[in-house]
Amino acid sequence: MRYKIMAIIGLALLLMGFSQPKPDEEVTIIVELKEMDVSTFKKQVESRLPRLEVVAEYDTIFNGVAVKGTPGELEKMVRVHEGIQQYPVLTYETQFEPLANQSAVSLTTDIIRPDTGYTGRGVKVGVIDTGIDYNHPDLKVNYQGGFDVVDFDDDPMETMEEGATIHGTHVAGVIGADGDMKGVAPDAELYAYRALGPGGMGTSVQVIAAIEEAVEDGMDVINLSLGNDVNGPDWPTTKAVDKAIELGTTVVVAAGNAGPSPWTVGSPATSPDAITVGAASLPAEHPIIKIPGEKREVPVLLLHGSKPWTFNKKMPLFDGSDENFFGVTGKIVLMRRGETPFAEKAQAAYQRGAEAVIIINNSDDPLYGSMEGLDLPIPVAAVTKEQGDWLIEKGVQEDQWLETISKKASHGIAPFSSRGPVTASWSVKPDILAPGVNVISTVPGGYQALQGTSMAAPHITGAAALIKEAHPDWSPHDIKQSIMSSADLLLKGDGTFLPTEQGSGYVDTDEALDPEVLLSPGALNFGRVEETFFRKKITVTVKNQGEDERTFRVQQPKQKVGLNWRVPPSFTLAPGEKAEMPFEVQMNRSFIKEGVHQGYLQIQSDTKDYHLPYLFMIETANYEKVSGLELFKDWQSDSDLSYRFHLTEEADRVTIDLYRAGTLLHQGQLVKIDDPKEGLNEGEINLNMDEEYYGPYVAVVTVEINEEKYNFSFPVHL
Structure with a gap:
C-alpha cells in the first residue's frame, strides 16, 4: 500500500545503463x-539509518518496500540488513509492432464491440502500461485515477517530452474510450498505472509494484x-500475476510479438491462470485507389468517423490545395493538410458538391485523423505527402479519373504473434x-493505428x-x-491452426456474455513425457449454463500406433447441472516421434460443438534451454556482479563465457554450475575488472544435458 508520494528513480534504471546518480543525489530502490x-524493517531503518x-x-x-536515500546510505542498508533482495531487473517493453507497409492489403481495424446492452458500467479496469493521456476527449470521462511507479x-x-509514449493511451482507448471512438466497454472505469517510462521501457520492479497498486485499489x-522473453512460469512477474488472480482480479496479458516461432511466449503471459492473448487479423475487403494505366495502388485510409469508401465506378479528381472549391461537383477533392481542421475542409468541399475528400499529409507518414463528430454523407480519407503528390501528378495534371478496386484479407493469425508452448509446465x-x-485507437492528440498483441489484449x-x-x-x-x-476455432487452407498458435480460438464476446456451456480447464496439458509407458488422466468439469437439457458426445480421437485415448461416453446434463468427465491418454513412447503433439478434442452437443486444446511433448531440443540472463551490480554484497537466468529444465552443467562484442575475443569463463536447478538460478561473481575493460560484451551460456550441449548468447554491458 502507498504511504508517501515522492519523485523517485527505480533501482532498475540504475542497473540498465542509465546515468549513475551523483553521490549526494537521492534515489529510490524497491527491495x-x-x-x-x-513494519519491523521500517522501524529498523528509521532507528539505524x-x-x-x-x-x-x-x-x-x-513483501517489500521502496526506500529513498543517497547511493551511499542505500548501500549501508543492504549491507546491514540480512534477507534483503532487490527484485530482478529484466527489462519489460510494450508489445506492439511497426505498422505493416501501407501498400499492404490489410489496413486498419476499428474496435470490435459486441452487440450487447452491457457497457462495463461499474467495472474497475487497471491499465498497467506507459500511462494514459487522461485529457484525451474520448478518455477523460471514464478516467478515474491511478498511480505512477x-x-x-x-x-x-x-x-x-523526451522519449514520448502513446502506447498506454492506445490500449486504454481499445478498452474504454467513450467519445468519437467507442471502446469495447465504453462505460468502464479506467485507472492508469504507469510502469513503463520514457520510450516504453520498464523493469520487473516497476511492473510488480504497479500490480500491487492496482490490486490494492480494487481493480476488477x-x-x-507488456512482457519479456522469459518463457517460463516461475519468473517473479508471472508469480505476481498469479497472486493477483488468486486475490480475485482478472488479469489479461499480451502474448508477445516474437512469433511466428514456437516457444516465444514470454513472462508474465506464461502465467497459467492469466488470460494470455494472441493477435488475429480480421477478414475484410479493403478499398484500394489507382490511376488507370498505372501499376501503383494506394490503400484508402479513412479518417475516424468517415463514411465508407464504396465507389464502384471511376471518378474525376480535383486539386483543392488552395481550398477553392468551385467546380468540384461530382468529383473527388484532393486537399493538403494545413491549419484548417480536417472536418472543416471536408465540409466546405461537400457543400460545393464533392463526392469524396482525400487529405494529403504534410509528411510521408500515415495520417490518422478524426471527423470530430461531424457526420458528413461523403467519405473522407488520407494519404501521405508522397502518395498525394503522385495522385495530383498522375490524376489531376494528366486529367485521369480515379479507380477504386477491392482486395480481400483473410481471417488469420498475425505472423508476429508469439506462440507457445510454455517451457517447464509444457x-x-x-x-x-x-x-x-x-487497430485504430486513441493516442495523445488524436487517433492512430498500431498493431501487436498489445492491441489484442485490451479487446x-x-x-x-x-x-x-x-x-x-x-x-x-x-x-x-x-x-x-x-471461442471459435480459426481454420486455414490445410486445416486448423494449432493450439499453440490460437489457444481456444478467436474470441466470441457475444456468446461469452451468456455461455451455454463452461469447460474447465480450458486446455488439457499432459506435460512432458519422459517414461517409456506413459499414462495420465485429466478431469474436465462440464457445466450446462443453458435453460434446456443438453446431451454431450465426445468424438473419439484418431488412434495411432502406441497412442490410445480414453474419453467419457455420452452424458446428459440438466440446466445448471455439471459433471466431472475424465480424459486419459496412454502411450508407449517408443512408438511416438519426438516433438510437441497437440490438437483438439471435440465435444458435440445438441446445438453446438465445443473443443478442448490438448498438448503433450516427447523430448525435443527446439525450445531455448535458458533465457532472461542478467548480469548486474549487486547492492547487497561486496562482489562485483550478480547473475540471474531462467533454466527450463534440470541440467548436468551450465557455464557462462564472456566474449568482447565486435571482436568476439574470449575474455574468460564467468560461471560454472554443476547440477543447476530448473527455474530461476542466481548467484554472485567476484569479477575484478579495470574500468578500461568496461563496455559491451556477448555472454555465451552453455547448457549440458545428457552429454548434449546447447549454446545461447546474450548481449550484456559491464
Missing part, C-alpha cells in the same frame, strides 16, 4: 524482504500489454485470439469488463473459462 515483515526514508510498503503481491506519484500521464480487471499458450493488426480486457458487469459474482477463473469455452 524484497525475504525473512522480515515490512535515519537519513533513509521508507516511501512505500508492499505486502499484497510481494516510475516517478512515484499519483499522476500517471503518458511521457510527453488488469491489462498488461502447457498451451496463448489462451485466446483477438484483433491485433493495425479481451474490455470483454472481461462486460462479462464482469453481466455476472458480478463470477471469479477470474469463471471469466476465463467463459471466454475460452465460447
